[in-house]
Amino acid sequence: MGEFELIQRYFARPQAASPAVALGIGDDCALLQPAPGMQLAVSSDMLIDGRHFLSTVNPAHLGHKALAVNLSDLAACGARPLAFTLALAMPTVDEVWLAGFSQGLFALADAHGCTLVGGDTTRGPLAICITVFGEVPKGQALLRSGARAGDDLYVSGTVGDARLALEAFRGTVSLPQAVFEAARARMEQPTPRVALGQALRGVASAAIDISDGLLGDLGHILAASQVGARIDTSIAIKLLAARADYSWADSSFDSKWALECVLAGGDDYELAFTAPPAQRQAVQAAADSAQMLVTRIGVIEQEMGTRLVDQYGAAVTHAYGSFDHFA
Amino acid sequence: MGEFELIQRYFARPQAASPAVALGIGDDCALLQPAPGMQLAVSSDMLIDGRHFLSTVNPAHLGHKALAVNLSDLAACGARPLAFTLALAMPTVDEVWLAGFSQGLFALADAHGCTLVGGDTTRGPLAICITVFGEVPKGQALLRSGARAGDDLYVSGTVGDARLALEAFRGTVSLPQAVFEAARARMEQPTPRVALGQALRGVASAAIDISDGLLGDLGHILAASQVGARIDTSIAIKLLAARADYSWADSSFDSKWALECVLAGGDDYELAFTAPPAQRQAVQAAADSAQMLVTRIGVIEQEMGTRLVDQYGAAVTHAYGSFDHFA
Numbered sequence: 001m002g003e004f005e006l007i008q009r010y011f012a013r014p015q016a017a018s019p020a021v022a023l024g025i026g027d028d029c030a031l032l033q034p035a036p037g038m039q040l041a042v043s044s045d046m047l048i049d050g051r052h053f054l055s056t057v058n059p060a061h062l063g064h065k066a067l068a069v070n071l072s073d074l075a076a077c078g079a080r081p082l083a084f085t086l087a088l089a090m091p092t093v094d095e096v097w098l099a100g101f102s103q104g105l106f107a108l109a110d111a112h113g114c115t116l117v118g119g120d121t122t123r124g125p126l127a128i129c130i131t132v133f134g135e136v137p138k139g140q141a142l143l144r145s146g147a148r149a150g151d152d153l154y155v156s157g158t159v160g161d162a163r164l165a166l167e168a169f170r171g172t173v174s175l176p177q178a179v180f181e182a183a184r185a186r187m188e189q190p191t192p193r194v195a196l197g198q199a200l201r202g203v204a205s206a207a208i209d210i211s212d213g214l215l216g217d218l219g220h221i222l223a224a225s226q227v228g229a230r231i232d233t234s235i236a237i238k239l240l241a242a243r244a245d246y247s248w249a250d251s252s253f254d255s256k257w258a259l260e261c262v263l264a265g266g267d268d269y270e271l272a273f274t275a276p277p278a279q280r281q282a283v284q285a286a287a288d289s290a291q292m293l294v295t296r297i298g299v300i301e302q303e304m305g306t307r308l309v310d311q312y313g314a315a316v317t318h319a320y321g322s323f324d325h326f327a
Numbered sequence: 328m329g330e331f332e333l334i335q336r337y338f339a340r341p342q343a344a345s346p347a348v349a350l351g352i353g354d355d356c357a358l359l360q361p362a363p364g365m366q367l368a369v370s371s372d373m374l375i376d377g378r379h380f381l382s383t384v385n386p387a388h389l390g391h392k393a394l395a396v397n398l399s400d401l402a403a404c405g406a407r408p409l410a411f412t413l414a415l416a417m418p419t420v421d422e423v424w425l426a427g428f429s430q431g432l433f434a435l436a437d438a439h440g441c442t443l444v445g446g447d448t449t450r451g452p453l454a455i456c457i458t459v460f461g462e463v464p465k466g467q468a469l470l471r472s473g474a475r476a477g478d479d480l481y482v483s484g485t486v487g488d489a490r491l492a493l494e495a496f497r498g499t500v501s502l503p504q505a506v507f508e509a510a511r512a513r514m515e516q517p518t519p520r521v522a523l524g525q526a527l528r529g530v531a532s533a534a535i536d537i538s539d540g541l542l543g544d545l546g547h548i549l550a551a552s553q554v555g556a557r558i559d560t561s562i563a564i565k566l567l568a569a570r571a572d573y574s575w576a577d578s579s580f581d582s583k584w585a586l587e588c589v590l591a592g593g594d595d596y597e598l599a600f601t602a603p604p605a606q607r608q609a610v611q612a613a614a615d616s617a618q619m620l621v622t623r624i625g626v627i628e629q630e631m632g633t634r635l636v637d638q639y640g641a642a643v644t645h646a647y648g649s650f651d652h653f654a
Contacts, residue, residue: 022366026551027471028403028535029368029461039349040367041356042444044458046414048451076355087373087456117369120456124375129414129447129456131371134356144354208355224353 001093003121010102011086011116020082020135021115030117032083038135040082043073049126053188054169059097061188062128063104068192069211070132071112072269075197076209078142079134081114089124112194140201142273147206147225151274151300154204154283156196156292158241159214160258162187163265173257176248183242190269196294199286200273207273213264215306218272222306225274231298234311236262239295263308274300328420330448337429338413338443347409347462348442357444359410365462367409370400376453380515381496386424388515389455390431395519396538397459398439399596402524403536405469406461408441416451439521467528469600474533474552478601478627481531481610483523483619485568486541487585489514490592500584503575510569517596523621526613527600534600540591542633545599549633552601558625561638563589566622590635601627 001009012025023031034040047066049055067084074081086105090097109116114132165183167173175183193209200207206225210217214236222229237243237255239262275283280296287294301307308316328336339352350358361367374393376382394411401408413432417424436443441459492510494500502510520536527534533548541563549556564570564582566589602610607623614621628634635643 022465023468023470027468028400029370029406029468031404031463031468032367032369033465034361034367036363040359040361042359042412042458042460043356044412044414044446044456046416046447046449046451046454046456048416048449048454051449051451073355077358079356085369085371085458087371087458089373089375089454119371120373122373122375122378124373124378124454125452127373127375127416127451127454127456129371129373129454131369131412131458133369136358138349138360141350141354141356141358143350 006093006098006121010098013106013116018082018113018115021117024115024117030083030085032117032133034135037138039138039141041074041077041079041134041136041141042131043070044129044131045069045073046127046129055126057188059100060104063101064108064189066128066130067105067108067114068190068269070130071108071114071192071194072190072209072211074132074134075192075194076142076207076271077136078140078197078201078207079136080198081112081132081134081194083115083117084109084130084132086116086119087129088119088121089127090121091123091126142197142200142204142207144206144208144221144224147221147227147274147300148276149227149300149302151205151276152280152296153229153231153298153300154273154275154294154296155214155239156193156271156294158239159210159268159270160240160261160265161242162190162267163261164240164242173253179242179248187267190267192269193271193290193292196271196286196290196292199289203279203282203286204273204275207271210266210268210270210272212266214272215263218306221272221274222304228301228304228306229298230301230307230309232311233259233308233316235295236297239297333420333425333448337425340433340443345409345440345442348444351442351444357410357412359444359460361462364465366465366468368401368404368406368461368463368468369458370397371456371458372396372400373454373456382453384515386427387431390428391435391516393455393457394432394435394441395517395596397457398435398441398519398521399517399536399538401459401461402519402521403469403534403598404463405467405524405528405534406463407525408439408459408461408521410442410444411436411457411459413443413446414456415446416449416454418450418453469524469527469531469534471533471535471548471551474548474554474601474627475603476554476627476629478532478603479607479623480556480558480625480627481600481602481621481623482541482566483520483598483621485566486537486595486597487567487588487592488569489517489594490588491567491569500580506569506575514594517594519596520598520617520619523598523613523617523619526616530606530609530613531600531602534598537593537595537597537599539593541599542590545633548599548601549631555628555631555633556625557628557634557636559638560586560635560643562622563624566624
């Protein structure tokens with residue numbers, strides 16, 4: 001099967017009705033036309049075999065995740081998904097893999113009305129590069145730079161379970177089947193918080209998606225906003241979904257371990273965001289409209305750096321890192 | 328050196344003044360704002376070590392080429408470059424390589440006022456994925472689908488020399504040093520025909536850039552336009568720049584070989600385009616304004632398929648292919 005037949009069979013689909021997509025797949029360029037008053041939000045992520053996923057992963061899950069991590073960037077700036085391009089390098093043409101990958105990819109794309117408008121296919125070590133486009137009203141994008149001292153610090157959903165699944169794959173922790181499957185679904189099929197991100201426009205003061213770990217990604221908000229943060233670890237630790245039921249935890253898994261997953265685990269693709277205390281009702285309303293749980297885990301402070309405290313306000317020492325592909 | 332220091336050192340630059348780039352590098356998304364009445368042209372290409380370039384290539388040339396092949400897609404639809412994202416997978420952090428790569432990349436980007444607005448870096452087998460953005464007045468993009476029977480068929484510049492260089496690298500042809508260096512520059516540092524593409528708006532009826540070979544890429548215009556073409560090989564063969572001086576050619580290089588390079592060689596990134604005969608003066612004016620040579624090599628016909636003829640109109644038999652990553 002040649003390159004063009006491959007594209008035709010697995011990636012060409014009827015043109016979407018979206019008015020923002022003036023021309024889709026099949027020419028030298030796609031043509032996008034944001035509505036008047038809208039800015040185009042753009043993000044690009046590359047997933048590499050052995051770095052971002054295990055080669056044994058279900059290809060439908062991989063197709064889902066490759067788009068999900070990009071949609072998560074749109075969510076973090078409050079943009080509505082419009083379209084994406086896909087560049088795909090594959091060692092061979094594996095039709096079973098392609099069928100699964102494209103099914104997982106398009107299921108998520110369709111759920112968000114996000115149209116594949118172009119890309120590239122080539123032979124090479126498995127690599128997936130997606131660039132995603134969304135629209136956001138001019139001046140309303142959620143940025144990393146808007147956090148102010150006194151703002152509340154929130155996290156959506158649950159975090160740390162993707163890291164827990166990775167550790168189970170690595171054999172450093174042993175989990176009952178049901179706990180493992182739930183954590184594995186978080187790692188392999190993250191849900192981008194697209195509706196929440198849009199609902200937080202005009203409410204949150206800053207936002208980011210958690211891909212490399214809560215502390216590390218929060219650090220980008222703090223650096224861009226020139227502020228610091230204090231986090232209540234007694235609240236944060238509850239964000240690990242797998243910890244809701246302790247019955248499985250044995251001596252290989254203690255509170256420090258759970259906190260490591262929550263604070264330094266990556267791959268959850270939840271949102272970390274800040275908002276002034278006056279916006280607490282608006283934050284809850286945004287969460288309700290997106291049918292999401294949000295948890296207030298701390299506060300933004302003038303003093304730079306991140307301080308972890310227990311429920312009594314006493315300092316908790318830590319040395320949690322953030323994922324870095326080259327460190 | 329970590330991921331963020333790497334980006335800071337080699338890829339972060341002062342924000343451009345372009346009004347179309349509302350937000351550049353450093354947040355979850357970049358924000359683009361095409362001018363009123365403009366559409367955003369988008370194209371994405373991935374370059375893989377060993378497939379699209381030799382690992383020994385000068386990194387500055389590779390940085391140039393990675394962006395050039397994308398700018399060439401903008402040229403083919405007549406768009407003005409605005410911005411691009413870069414996703415880069417590297418096996419190790421090689422500072423000499425990064426310095427060269429970024430220098431070559433930004434030299435070309437600056438020449439076209441094209442701003443790096445975001446991307447991704449990760450560890451992995453060397454792979455470069457660039458997505459490029461340009462703007463084009465609504466409804467004026469050059470498409471593949473506009474060729475009509477009776478239109479003239481043109482090619483810009485010279486083609487086939489990139490393929491000649493590849494064959495010299497492979498050892499199938501032996502070239503004098505000066506001829507080799509000139510051909511190698513065409514392969515490693517192609518020039519995207521950005522000014523010509525924009526000058527052809529409202530003049531050309533269809534256009535494409537020649538990346539996989541003239542016949543193959545012309546085939547996309549013919550398929551999209553539901554027409555055929557006739558090419559005068561006695562004119563086409565003159566498009567091989569290296570053939571201007573025959574003195575180097577020995578028995579290993581005959582006319583059939585030269586025609587193979589012209590018709591089936593890839594990697595030249597010239598434009599193939601069509602225009603009605605009534606536009607001949609306008610085509611020449613567009614070429615003059617872009618300081619480019621353009622050559623009329625044939626004609627579009629109702630009958631599907633491509634017919635090669637000699638200067639007397641007699642059929643030339645051929646079996647030239649087009650580059651296909653999976654065939």
